[in-house]
Amino acid sequence: MADTAGEVLIVTGMSGAGRSTVANALEDLDWYVVDNLPPQMLRPLLDLSSRLGDQLPRVAAVVDVRGRDLFSELPAATRALRERNNLRVIFLDASDEVLVRRFEAVRRPHPLQGDGTLLDGIRRERDVLAPVKENADIIIDTSVYNIHQLATHVNDLLHEEGAPRHRVTVMSFGFKYGVPPDADLVADMRFLPNPYWNDELRHLTGQDAAVSEEVLGQEGAQEFLDAYVAALAPVLSGYQRENKSHSTVAVGCTGGKHRSVAMALALADRLKDVPGVAVRVRHRDLGRE
Incomplete structure (x- = not known):
């Protein structure tokens, strides 16, 4: 059977240099991430990736000295995997001073510290990791990064062009059922006349053309839509710069059936033109009595 494995990324490096932050950033980029994997398990994982094909197109494994004696086999395992896979190794590093400060902040010992000091553990780890760092494809010094900056750097480094x-989720809702607790931004459509009071439209929803035309044709509706899209565009661009991967824009009316649904659909259609943004629509209260 042909080897159909996709991209493979090994994340390793110094303890305290940001492996967990990088793993979380990769998950946000839709990588399948396995943490604290012994090197001996890399081949079975990648064989599984090959069999599943498009279901696991990008696999990342975090491998580090928590594996103790097993970690010594990482260089040999990496060399063998490079022969068959589109493999890259990311090595995370930081200065001794920064690593000591990070360990002291979380009040945890270094995994190789034993009966010695933090610096003893860090120096032992540098010795163990020297051959891995030497053969890494990407080395990131995280000394000057906070967790958000490191996640943004990884996003920039591995982001697929066009992805x-x-x-953003544009969510319609009814105020009488409460504001969505996960909403980042909330817009109120109760300034528009309610189609509920029109006997011909009451049984329909904002998904129906007749209701949508009625709502969007009201005075102020198009002005609101134009202004809100213009206001959201820099916000969504800023979210991307700040590495905020998801947001919810809630659009409400009284019952969440007519005005909010119609406006949410129109808003989502316009937001699709914002660069770097994928849009989905959810109608939270549609169907409630």
């Missing part, structure tokens, strides 16, 4: 950097 969305931010996913």
Whole structure:
């Protein structure tokens, strides 16, 4: 059977240099991430990736000295995998001073510290990792990064051209059922006349053309839509710069059936033109009595 494995990324490096942050950033980029994997398990994982094909197109494994004696086999395992896979190794590093400060902040010992000091553990780890760092494809010094800056750097480094950097959910809802607790931004459509009071439209929803035309044709509706899209565009661009991968824009009316639904659909259609953004629509209260 032909080897159909996709991209493979090994994330390793110094303890305290940001492996967890990088793993989380990769998950946000739709990588399948396995943490604290012994090197001996890399081949079975990648064989599984090959069999599943498009279901696991990009696999990342975090491998580090928590594996103790097993970690010594990483260089040999990496060399063998490079022969068959589109493999890259990311090595995360930081200065001794920064690593000591990070360990002291979380009040945890270094995994190789033993009965010694933090610096003893860091120096032992540098010795163990020297051959891995030497053969790494990408080395990132995280000394000057906070967790958000490191995630943004990884996003910039591994982001696929054309893929969305931010996913926004435009959610219609009814105020009488409460404001969505996960909403980042909330817009109120109760300034528009309610189609509920029109007997011909009451049984329909904002998904129906007749209701949509009625709502969007009201005085102020198009002005609101134009202004709100213009206001959201720099916000969504800023979310991308700040590595905020998801947001929810909630659009409400009284019952969440007519005005909010119609406006949410129109808003989502316009937001699709914002660069780097993928848009989905959810109608939270549609169908409630």
